[in-house]
Every structure is written in C-alpha cells, then in structure tokens.
Amino acid sequence: MAIHRDVQHLIEEIETEWIPLRDGRRLAVRLFLPRSAHRQPAPVVLEYIPYRRRDGTRIGDEAMHRWFAAAGYACARVDIAGMGDSDGLIEDEYVRREQDDGLEVIEWLARQPWSSGSVGMIGISWGGFNGLQIAARRPPALKAVISLCSTVDRYHGDVHYTGGCLNEENLEWGGYFFTMNGFPPDPDIVGNDRWRAMWRHRIDHARLAPADWLEHQRRDTFWQHGSVIEDWSAIQVPVLAVSGWADGYTAAVFELVEHLHVPCKGIVGPWGHKYPQDGVPGPAIGFLQEATRWWDKWLRDIDSGVDTDPAMRLWLQASHEPRGHIPERAGSWVHFDQWSPARELTLRLAHGSLVSDDPGSDAKAPTMPASHSSICSPQTVGLGAGQWCAYGLGKIAPELPLDQRADDAGSLTYDGEMLAAPLHLAGGPVVRLRVSSDQPQALVAVRLNAVHADGTSERLSYGVLNLCHRDSHEHPSALTPGVEYDVTVEMKAIAQTVPAGQRLRVAISTSYWPMIWPSPHPATITVHEQASRIELPAHATVHHSPADIFQPPEDAVHGPITALRNGHETRHIVRDLGARRTEFIAARDDGLYVIDDIGTEQSFTRVRTSSIVDGEPLSARATVECRATYRRGEWNVRIESDLVLSCDAATFRITGRLSAYEGDAIFAERRFERSIPRDHL
Template sequence: MQQTDGTLTERGAIRVLDPVWIPMRDGTQLAARIWMPDSARHAAAPVVLEYLPYRRRDGTLPRDELTHAWLAQNGYVGVRVDIRGNGDSGGHMTDEYSETELDDGVQVIEWLAAQDWCTGSVGMIGISWGGFNGLQLAQLAPPALKAAVTICFTDDRYADDIHYMGGCLLTENKGWSSQMFAYSSRPPDPEIVGADWREIWLDRLRNQPLHIETWLAHQRRDAYWKHASVCEDYRAVKAAILAVGGWADAYSNAVPRTIAGLSSPVAGINGPWAHKYPNVAWPEPAIGFLHEVKTWFDHWLKGAEKTPDMSYRMFVMESEPPARRMLARKGRWIAEPSWPSPRIGREALYLSEQGLGAQKGGTPLHVESPQTIGLGGQRFCPGMRSLDELADDQRKDDAHCLTLDTAPLSEAKDIIGAARLRLRLTPDQASGFVVARLCDLRPDGTVAFITMGTLNLTHRAGHDTVAPLTPGAPVEVEFTFNDIAYRVPAGHCLRLSLSTAYWPMIWPSAAPLSLQLDPAGCVLDIPVRPDIEEDAPQFAQPEQTRQGHSTPLRPEGFTRHEETLPDGTQRLRLVTDGGLMRHESTRMESGKVITEIWDIRADDPLSARHETHWSFTIGRGDWQTRTETRTVMTCDATSFHIVARLEAYDGDECLITRDWQFSVPRDGV
C-alpha cells in the first residue's frame, strides 16, 4: 500500500493511498486509489466505492479528487477501483457488466468491509457505468452493501441503454463500442505496475475485444440483455437506492421506473442535466449533490437519525429558445411523495388533418421520410463527449415530417412523466420503424424539442419477438416517450412530429418505409400535472472545489460541419478535441481527439456509413504512448458490416496492429 502526502483541509487531514491492491480469488489484483480520513487511523469509517473501467490515475481523476476527497472530509473512506483489464488492474475485460466484473465487485465489497479501517458498511456511488454496476451489485445483495447512489443509469440493458431504443438500432451502439475500444487500449502506468508494463499492455491489447461484435449479434431482448438488467428482479435489491438522472441525458427514464419498481428504500432526483454529476452539471442549475449523498449515506451507513428526502424531486423545465449548447435553463423544482403519482392525470389528444385536439379525425394521414431527417436532433447521450450536443431548432427536420399541432394553449400545461402514442397504421414494407417527437412550437416560430419515442414495428408484440409486417395490412401499435418534466406556456402549441427515419441517431431500415395512418385509431396521451401550491425542494450550493489540479497543455475544441457531397451524400463530421492535460497528483499526461463521420443519401438507406477515429495519448516525461482506433460500419439489405483497426505506439514504435472485419445479419432491424 503506497501513501502519497497527506492532503490537509479545513476539516482535517486526508491520506491518499495509491496503489492499494485488492486480491481476487483467481489471483488477479485490482488497483485502487483510496481517500482516507485521518480519523480512520483510530476509528473505523464506512466506505463509499466507485468501480469503473475509466482509469483512476488520469481518466476520472479530476472528478474523483472532488467527490472522494469531499467524502473523506466528511467521514467516509472514498475508494476508486479500476475494473479488471483497465487502468492498472490485472486480467482482461471481456464485456460490460459481465459476470466476472460483478463477481469481482462483490469480492471488492467483501474485502473493503473486512478492513480494520472500515465499519463493515459499504455504499456505492457512480455515474453511467458506475451507476449501472452499483445497482447491479445491489441486486446481488452482498451483506455489506447497505446503500447506493446511482446516476445516469439504466435498469434495462436492452430497452433503455445506448444500444437499442424502442427496438431500433442506435448508431451509438457502434459509437460506444468505438469509445470503449479506445478507452481500453490505453497502457497501465509503469510507476504502478513496474518494468513489465509493456508486456502487460501487449497482453491486454492481444486480448482486447471489439464489443460491437457481441452487441450487434443480439438485436432482440434475449438472455444476453436480461443479464444484469435489474428490472428482471427488483425484489432482489435490498440496499437503499438514491436514483439520479437528468432530462438532457439519455437515462432519465430509469429514475421513475426504479422508484416504482423497488421494494427497498428508494428516492429519486431528475434535474435538467446532461450526462454529468449534478454538482458540476449543465444545463444549470447544478445542486449541492454531495450534501444529498452525505445525508443518504449518513442515514443508511451510519444510522443517523436525520431521514433523507424520500420523494421524487424533479426540475420542471421552462420553454427556452432551442440551441445546441445550453449551459443554463429556467424552471422550478417540484416533488412527488410517491411514483406513479395519483396527482398526475392523463389527457388525450387525437391526431387529425386539423392537428392535435379533442376530436377524432377522418382523413387518412401519411408519413414517409427522407433518410436525412434527424440532423436537427440531439446526440443520444448529450454531455458524454462535448457541450454542443443538444437539439437544434426542429423546423429543419419538421419540414420533412408529418407535423400535428394543438391550438395555442389557453393556459400553461405541465407535462410530467411519459407520454404514450397509439397508432393505427398501414405499412408498405415488412419492416421499419416510427419516430415520434413531442415539441414546443413557440410564438416566434422556433420549435424546441421536448422528448421522443421510437418503435421498431417488427417488435410491436415485444422486444423479444420479431413479427414482420404485412404490407397493405393495418396494425395497431402503442409505445411510450421518454420521461420528461416540461412546462408548455400559454400561447405556445404542442407539436407531434412523426417520421420513418431519424439519422444519425438511429440506423436506417433496409428499405424506405411509408405509413398511412387511420386517425380513428390514433391518439396521443400526455401526463399532465395540475398547478399545486407547494414548497419547492431546496438544495445546498454545488460542491465544486477539487483537492487536486490539472495543467492544460492543449486546449479543448469542437467543430461540427455538415456538407452535401457531389453524389448527393449528406455528411456530418464532428471533431472533438479533448485537449491535453497533466494531472499534477500523478503527473500523468492524457489527451484525445475524436473524429466522427456520418454519411447517408436522402433516398437510399443502404448508403448509411458511420466512421469513428479515436487518438489517445498517455504519458509522463520521456514515457509517451499513443493508440489509434478506427471503426467503420456500413450495411446492405441483409447484413451490417464492420471494419476496425487498432494501433498502439510506445513513442514512435508501433508495438501492435490488430484488424477486425465481419458481418452480422439483420434480425428485424
């Protein structure tokens, strides 16, 4: 166990221990960094664990030096563990949320609980991957795990994650594979693992998987996705869960669903945020989230009498002009004592040639979209890579959609929860999907995105079954939108926009789909909360003081460029320069540049092409490494095609090159 110099704070001394090696039963050792309150020398303290593949000595270090140092100042042992095969931990990573990862996690919890500086009570905290596995480990219920705070997470790995949405294939299935391809390619730290670092790195690279090969092979909700989906058995969770999300994030649905599903103590918070910890999140307002965490753990790990707020707290967003980058937005906080809430009613709006209203229509409606529609939308998971990932003005996309508007509202309407859409439709193809967007048509003519829902029409009987459509035969389908809390002001119109394409978020079907809608069987059902006189939930000021420092060596940057190529291909090119930083507490230098290209022609879904290139640099002084990872996805009418390459460099020397090339048949997608 190596100790760095103690960090002195106004609350007392903190010892930072790194590396701390945690042994697994198979002999593998996982690397940990521990923020230890000095008081733990004499009196044991509860432990708060964060368990990630993102590298504790550079990848998440800036955030960890805020979160875990703050927790240590407040009487907890903060622990960051690198998942097997990542950072400095031994072994190989085979997949996300694998049985090995979760079994290792249980062993880590047991080891921590057995240390003389631990009271025997362990909590977990984490965002995204760390939010997922915190809840998954709570489902496995190791006795020492008493509570967890799970942020930007899901409880359903198929229906509500980065791979598929509504049974539709997300391009982020490949995008996330490309990201983990790059993340896991980085070397261990020679200062930690020693002179064998190159051999360890090469062994890891030779065994590194390309995750999309697995994820693309499971296009239905089968046993693969049911594994580690907590919604399969909520009752197994015994720990107290604080579920947290943000409306701008991809994972807001899991918060209300988990509150409704768990039988263990549970509370929730959904703010306006993207994919960030709420104390450093955007859009503002950020909150004093670590105070919420402390109150939660004080009660469930220390037995403090003060009861945490057990309600479901939500930020109701006000209408704002649409913008790709929105650092703050207006709104108010509300709270529901239980969820689903008996205070929220439903309002039916019928689809007709007149728009959305109280009367059913009689004239058939038609939906047929160019493949380029969707370029005005937000990234699937805003905040994961840059600040410029929110939805733009929706008018560009709406010009090529079926759009149905209400009359201007006579009074404001609070949409709280998940809207539902029922359609009676007649397709002209055996497969395809429909995308529904709920939007705010503002008096100035701009159109702001509110929420969306999708359905792969071959999944209309469930995501575990593919049922081809019969061209020319009517069917009835129903699906839900993503949860939201949004106030549509008086004088604004609520808009429903329908399309049969949504690029670049959703990979296109094999053939363009045309739908005829029978208005007699088409209704939008929205959840409406009445005005209630109530006190707004209150939060402390955001905790944003880091116990550490990083020196920028190259600034961050972002460019977005759209162009039409000579053959009519519409190209979107994003370049995200993550900058180059030196993390002073470890002296690690890390930098990245991400280039993403999406190509498609308006009349040809089989022209879809997605290319991703990540360039990572990791080093310290004379030790400098670089990895280059590229992945390209294309398709034809029957299959998806993947080509990928990994190159790893020690200085200017290329140590290894690996190539992948394979195809995966379409399965109703």
C-alpha cells in the same frame, strides 16, 4: 459556481493499494480516508469503474472522494479488471466476472481496520449500472446505492438499441470502449518489468465489442443479464436514483422509484450525463451534501431526513429557445410525495390537428369521417435531434436538440389549439398509433414539440419504435404490407411547463438519422387517425419545492493540472448537393494536459462521421476514429482505433483497427472484420 474546499488536513490518501482476489489477480484501488478512521473506523463509499483511477478520472475522483472523506467516509476508487492498473481482462460490459470481483472488493473493504463494515456504492454511467447489478447479488456489507445516469434494462435503456432500433451510440461509445482495450497500465504502478506484458495481453485479447453487441439485435439473454428489471425484488438496499433531462438515461429514475420494493428516491435535474454538482445545463446543485444525507441514514443510521423526502424531485423546465448548448435552463424544482405514472390528457390525431376527448375542452373532437395520412420521410429527418446522451456539455458541446422546423417539414404534423393557460407536463408521454406500411420493415419516430408564437418548434420529448418490435423486443416479426397494426411508442420522460400562447405539435416520421440507423428500404407508413392518440402526463397543479431544497454545489480542491491545449467539441453538417450526400461530423477533443502530481501528459480525441445519400438508406455509413496518448519521461505511448459500419439489405459490415505505439514504433496491432445478418432491423 461551486465552492471548492481545501480538505487535505482532514484526510489521508493512499495512491495505490492492491485488493487480492481469490484467483490470484489483484485490483488497483486509490483510497481516500478520514484521518480519524484509524482510531474510529468509517463507513466506506465504493466507486468501481474502468476509467483509470491513476489518470483518467483522477481530477473528478479527487474533487468528490476527498470531499466525502472529509465528511467522515472512507472512499475507494477501484479499477475494474483489465483497466487502469488492475490485473486481468475487461472482456465486455457488465460481465458476471466483473460482478463477482465486485463482491470480493466489498468483502475486502468491509474487513479493513479503518472500515466500519458498512459499504455504499456510488457511480455515474458504468458505475451506476454495476451498483444496481451488484446490489441485486446482495453482498451482506452493501447497505445502500447511489446510481446516476444508469439503466435498469440493458437492451431498451442503454446506448445500443432504442425502441428496437440501432442507436448510433452503439458505434460511438463502442469506439471508445474498443480503444480502452488498448490502454496500457502505468509503469510507475505495475513496474517497468510488467507493464509491456500486461499491455500486450490486453491488446491480444481485445474484442470488437460493437460487433458483439450487433450480434444481439433482439432482447435475448445477452441483454437480460445485468438488467435489474428482470427481478426488482433482488435489490434489497435503499437506492437514490439520479439523472438529467439532457441525459440518455432518464427513464431509469422513474422505473426504479416506481418498482423497487425498498426505499428509493429520484432526482432529475436539467443536466446532461454529469454529476449534479457539475451539472450542465445548470443550475448545478449541492449533490455531495445530498449524497452525504443518504450515506448518513443508511451507513451510519443517523436520522438525516432522507426517508421522508419526496419520492421524486424534478426540475420543471420553462420554455426555451432551442439551441445546441444552453448553459443554464430556466425553471424551478417541484416534488411528488408519491410517484405513479399519470397521463391525464389525451389528444387524438385528426386531419392534421390534435383534438381532445375532454368534454370541457375547446378542442373537443368533432364528428368526422375516418381519416388517414401517409409519410415517407427524407433520410435526413433527425438532423435536429441532438445527441442521444449529452456527454460533453462541460466543454460547451452543441449536443441539445435544435429548432425542429426542418425535421417537422419531413414529417406528418398534428397541431393543437393555442394554449389558453400554462400546461404542466411531468412524466413519460405515450403515443398509440394504428399504422400500416408498404414495406416489411419500417420504423416510426414520434416527437412532441411546443410551437412558439414565432413558429419556432421546440422538442419536448421523442420516442422511436422499430415496427417489427411492435409486440416484443424478444420476438420481432416482419410487417405484412398494407395490414393495420396498433402500436405503442413510449416517449422520453419530461418535466416542462408549456406556456399559454404556445401550441403542442406531434410530428411523425419514418427516419431519425443519424441517431437511429435507417430501415433497409424507404418505407411509406400510413397513420389511421381515428385510432391514434397521444397520452400526456399533464398535471393541473404542481407542488413547487422551497428555493433551498438543495444546498449550493461544493466539492474538494483537486490536484493541479497544466493545460497545454484546451479541449472543445464541435458538430458540423456537410451537404454535397451534387451527390445528394449529407455528412454529420461530431468531433471531441479533450485537450492536452499534464497531471502535475504524477507528471503524466495525456490527450484524447474522437471523431464520428455519419453519412447518407437522399432516398438511399443502404448508403448509410458511420466511422469512429479515436486517438489517445500518455507520456511521462521515457514512457511515451499512443493508441489509435478506427471503426467503420456499413450495410446492405441483409447484412451489417463492421471493421475495426486497434494500433498501439511505443514512441513512433508499432507495439501491437489488431484488425477485425465482421459481417452480421440483419435481424428485423
């Protein structure tokens, strides 16, 4: 359990300051300063995100930035333009204007009288993205970055597309982002004379962002913008990269550590999409202390030892019974002084088995005639996948992968021999397949599972590939039915020990719904086994870290809240046997609560429903419904949004409604309808 420190006597807070931009707009910032900063200027830690510093992230901001301020760092929590109380418009994710504003923010922070002139950026998700993006712009005052749960490739490594396939998060996250366009500023901050005009301006200029993203189904210049993978050398400041095995953004840690030309260290724990001091599944760590070591070295030039830390510190997970929620994940910390991808175990696919090329292996491949196997999976293979990115685990959300046996039943499976000794895996598996298809468009999903003694199938890793993207995400091309293709499926990185007595399983399917939108027609793919294999990141030995490698989790005491209704998350599967329809319903309720310090009562709910009919991929349909409220005294607003995505063989159709209410009266409403041609998807 985290230690919550009362640090108010050590810090000064400024609820709202205004950062003037050269074009006349102002950005709202909340400041957390060491009391000593006015006589002894302090380095600055910037978090620059769109999630409403006044109320949306207030509790988390106080817990983290108060702690940093007490440790001697001035902290600035800035609302991006068009969000919270800042002027302007949000426009879209990670636009050039957002970066330009960020450069001005850093310049302003560096010249304040309480600032030493050295700035670091920290952020999770959006703030992790733009920390890297702004670092690539090289503002002189920016000296270091801590990037959590972020990406280096906005196409292949974000919520929109995975392996060239449409990810369900494009609509789910898109529903929230669409709703954010309707969030009002706070009248107490921007003034009763301005807030309605600002609110209407935001709604009048709202865009149906999920449709905009769907216009770009290949990795074009839209996605290349803001993808730091385009030029690793652009980042010239040290980076601490952090994620969790239950997060959707694990790959970025490995990419950054491997490719950056500046000091870069990686940490991957068992957590979902959360700061590690609050990490779920546990164990959480003393991440704020770890971050302070990073700041001490690169913002203060104090020898904190971070430059000699291992390149990669990973939570090596132990085997676990698959469940939708796991409070604590058994395992231990291991470290790698240097990191490079290593795949030291190759297993070939043959006649339903995994066989080794290792001459010393008991599972050495026998001499067999060439073989092949075919599969056309049920549309509902993938119901055991869990969430692409586990966001809500703190509310006991059942987001993790389930027992894979039901999905295995609709897949080609290849099983290895029972392990005689533990197998340590750390890194990203790669599957190389020779496949043919009876359709010009098809996808392949590959899972690496560990089969327990009782038959339980535990997912270790997975990967998906739109076979039209077999050569390139930039230039997809249709398949020629019956032609054999060599394809590579990159799987999600892992660190796990598979114990003796279990066996490995590779499962291959042609669907992975609802995480992945289906191909337009049921496809049968044939795996030509003599040219197909999996390459595993096996390690004969691992270096276990000391038990005290990280300190216990700490943060600062945050302001009081009064819960009027507790939050929760649920997942349900509903089958209509007569109609052969399956629905997957994911419901999020953040509860209803009052932030006592400012008197604001707020709530947020979201329901995503995905449905499909057996054998009919064109029946796929997804909806996202969001509702948000803010109330304080006479200020009483409600924002509603609805999105619907459907398709035919040639076109995606997406509709959206954004409605804003003041009291019970409609204040403004926008409706959208778009048809978007399918592009090899």
